Amino acid sequence: MSALRELIERVLRYKSYLVLTLVPLLFVLLFGGAMSPVYNTDLPVLVYDMDASPASRQVVEQLEIYPYLDLREGAASLDEVEQQFLYGEIIGAIIIPEGFGDDLHAQRGADLLVMLDSCNFMNMTSVMTATSTVGGTLNAALRLQLLEAGGQTPTVAMDNVTTLSVIDRGMYNPTYGYIYFLFPVLLAIFVQQSWLAGVSPYLIEKKAELAKAPLDVKNFGRLAGQLALFLACTVLGLALWCVTLNVLFNYPFRGSVLLMLLVHVPFVLAMTGMVLLIASIFDDPVHCTQFNMFLTIPSLLSCGYAWPVYLMPEPFRVVITHIWPLYYFANPLRDIIMKGCGIEQVLPYAAGCLKFAAFWLPAGLIAYAWKIRRLRRLNEEDLCSDGC
């Protein structure tokens, strides 16, 4: 017990620094490891072959060749298929109806029903891509046979089948990997949350101290010095997380590190304004922490990263860019890291963030100073009532 207490005391002594540098590193390792396989594989999909003809078996064989599906067979009825969906055992079902082979031979066009559990978009898209790829290959082969049977040479038939071909290019994330998409916003969230978790308890403690100590410049100078040290820690922390991501998970960083700093520092300034404001509201670091922790996911979902700004209702967009600064950090971070954008794209965000900080930092300072004065007065009242 005493060993645990000793360990905790040591941790507490350096807690803010650990929170600003090493704690998010654990999350980088955890999330990076979980999402490191870029492709969505082993998708549980049920095949219900009601036809059981050579043609339908050929379709099943084609599906089995496709690498990302975990094909299961054995359903006896459509009701059983539905039950498997409801139990969450499968995310897609391919139903080959009776008469599929006959329709194909008679050139009537044979239907293949693909049922998708569209509760999860990522799974739905993956199964859709798989089935349309297999379906496209099958159709191309069958069309080729028909055209050649109609007297076209193999080359002409091939040209006719492959005409109007499309080349898809997923810019900035060619493998459509979720890890590549998610990490810029996660890095932004790590900076935000570590700043909130590391700095706000310190400011609350300092507030109580300042309420009892005489007001002098030295005390505020110490506070500013400590905040500068925290800023250095968060810069170091971000660099550490990026290097870890790059080295361990081959995460590509396309843009300049200096540009990342250009948006990072104004964001931290803006966040300092928010932290001062929060620290002026809460007197108990535990309650402050509870409030701060709540901000993680709502700020992530409303910063214009997961749900693009152009899709937001206008009033919401205006409010969100004026009351919380993550918009000015998460979005340019994506542009720098994924797109390799230059200063002309990043500068408007940095300028916007500085404007944000220009309002909220003084506002936070005023609120913090006001709260210290109020605490002073309350302390004096308490002393007076004790004395009386």
Next chain:
Amino acid sequence: MNFYRFKRRHPQLVMVLLLYVAVPIVVGLALGYEMHGDAPTEIPTVVVDEDNSAFSREFISQVDKTASFAVTSHAASADEAEAELQNGQAMAGVIIPQDFSKNMLSGASPSMLILYDASQLVTLSAAKPAMTEIMMTMSGAYLQQIFAGKLNVMPGELSGNVLPVNIVYRNLYNPVKSFRSYLLPGMLLAILQVGIVMLGAERGFEHKNERRFSVHMLNLVLWALLAVLGVSICMSVQFALGMPYRGTIAGGLLLLFAYCFVITLMGYIMGLLIPERLLGVQLAAMLVLPTSVLAGYSYPLTAMPHGFQVLAKFLPYAYMGPDIRALCLKPMQFKHVLPHLSVLLLMAAGLVLLLGVVLLWRRKHAAAPAEEAIA
């Protein structure tokens, strides 16, 4: 009444009201309002029409007519189009090369280039299927011409020749592909579980010296019920904003209670174990914060390495996060939630056992110095 004085006098009540009433309502309203569009539409699209033929103009008009896309600009070259994607003015691009139509008619199989901004997952997930659909329609029309014109296929047989295997897609449970229904139920739960575990940790810390097991259990049940209330308020806001709930209500509430009990208990044990209140609360929060990612709510579990799949089996969120979404969207009956309910109840039993062990351990360590003092 002076709120500040009230807050100083009743900090616990204020925090409970904040975390279980105010936050669920505010967050639910804000995120529900933000995503009330449900699915991405009018994706800004840049077009490069180097062909400038009747076909290319028809194709571009088809793209523009689709609800998913809005042709916002015409660029002169592919580089210019890429620049628009780079600076965020466009999120998709269509590049039709010179003589595309002529080459197509002569059977030279030219290629069209479609660009997607794959750094935007939401728009990408809507743009790709929509574009594929347009391409299939256009390609089908072209092949019909080939089969009818060159092979003299009768109109009745055309569809069978053009599309020998016709894949019919049926999107079950979320046919409008609502992003809000996909994301919000589990994410709101993920937000609230942080509050639940932290309040649990605080209660555990407060009751460190309580010896009666029944008092601990009563506390846990009470706080779990409050947590159920908080989550219910938050979800009710979503239902008021149009999100469906198709599953069993009794089963859903029971599952939610079991889940809230487990999460509160996790925090409670953490609060009992960690001697420092703030650290206990922070550690408890960190215990549940990453679970919405690690339990496969958005990034599928099947895609994760084996070790993470095993880890997810021990995360309570894995048995509630996807289920709360499923309860909203699927006609789930009680039997469908039973497997996960059983796992959560097992977890609860295991944690209650652990709580007993921790309390015994604490009692023993608290008794030793007292005995020494008597001696």
